[in-house]
Structure formats: C-alpha cells, structure tokens
Amino acid sequence: DGGITQSPKYLFRKEGQNVTLSCEQNLNHDAMYWYRQDPGQGLRLIYYSQIVNDFQKGDIAEGYSVSREKKESFPLTVTSAQKNPTAFYLCASSEPAANEKLFFGSGTQLSVL
C-alpha cells in the first residue's frame, strides 16, 4: 500500500531538547516537503528537497534542520532554537513530473512540556 508514513503521531518536547520527526515514503517521489500547520495560518513551508542529498529552506526554516540521505526518507529535527515548536507538522511528497500534486502524510502533533 503506497503512501507517506509519519511517526510518531504525537510528540512531546522538553525545553532545550532536540526532537526528530520521521517521514518515509514508498511512492518513488523525488521531491519531499515539510510543512507546519498552525490554526488560522494554514500550511507554511519549512524545508523541501528535490533530490537525495539536496534540500532548500522554505519560508520558516529557522530552528529546524533536515537531511535527505535516502530518496524515501526526509526526517525533520526541531532544535532547541525553535522557540515556538508547538504545531502540527505535515510531510508531503510530489510526483516526478512537473504537476506539483502533493501527497500528504497523517501528520505529527508536537507539543512542548
């Protein structure tokens, strides 16, 4: 069953702690994305990656880091530098052709203890 898997579903972060959100896809998509969803603000792009070993900052990259060592994996680390990390995080991927239809994972809700 093809799709995007995000884990964990819920995550809690202590002050000063880095946490990593997992995103795996088996759709053979080249491009992958991380979005942050806040009530009333829609989806804002954190990072995106077109190909393995390459990624670009989105609109709100400060306090986050990513890696793309494998095509199917695009983990997001929320660092201690991110002062307001409580949000719903969505991972997405898109098809190789230039149509930009996004496929989304089920999301991770991150909260600060």
Add this chain to the structure above:
Amino acid sequence: AQSVSQHNHHVILSEAASLELGCNYSYGGTVNLFWYVQYPGQHLQLLLKYFSGDPLVKGIKGFEAEFIKSKFSFNLRKPSVQWSDTAEYFCAVYTGGYQKVTFGTGTKLQVIP
C-alpha cells in the same frame, strides 16, 4: 514571492445550500492551482487542480473551481453541500522553480444538517 489569500476563515452553511470559497493569488506569471481538503481526522488530499486549458475544472465529490486569470482568482464552488463536506479547505499555488507550493490560510466549512 507568491502568496495566496483565502478571505473566508470560517463558513457555516445548511445542507443543500450553495458554496463558494474565495481564493486569490499574487503572481503575474503562469501558475498551477490547487484546492486541497482536510476532513476531520484525515490526511490532506487533493480536491481538484488547474494546470492549463479549460478554466472550469471539476474535482471529486461534485466540487468545481474556476480560474479567472484577470482576477487572479480560483474560487471553489459546489451547488449543494452535504454534511459530509464539513472540512477545512486549502487553496494552493505553484509557480515553477523549485517545486515549491504555497498554501492559503485555509477555510473551515461547517455544514449543519
């Protein structure tokens, strides 16, 4: 940079009422336009998309949207809503380059039986 505006943040309708959700974007060049929907507890999924050709596009579940280039708009419509249409709707635009998609802030639709 491109931006997307959704002016209706929360819409409440009775079943069988007609729906129109506004979406305006700011970008002078060629765009690909999307409407995504997030039903309660479910993934974001594509509702419909416009790439080129007929500016009136039809999507799933009886939804349609019209691209009006002169107005930079891509409004979503449905002649008769159902309770099952209760969801949050996001307009999105892709303008090329690094496969970056920009989302609007979303509109929460509540349909009352």
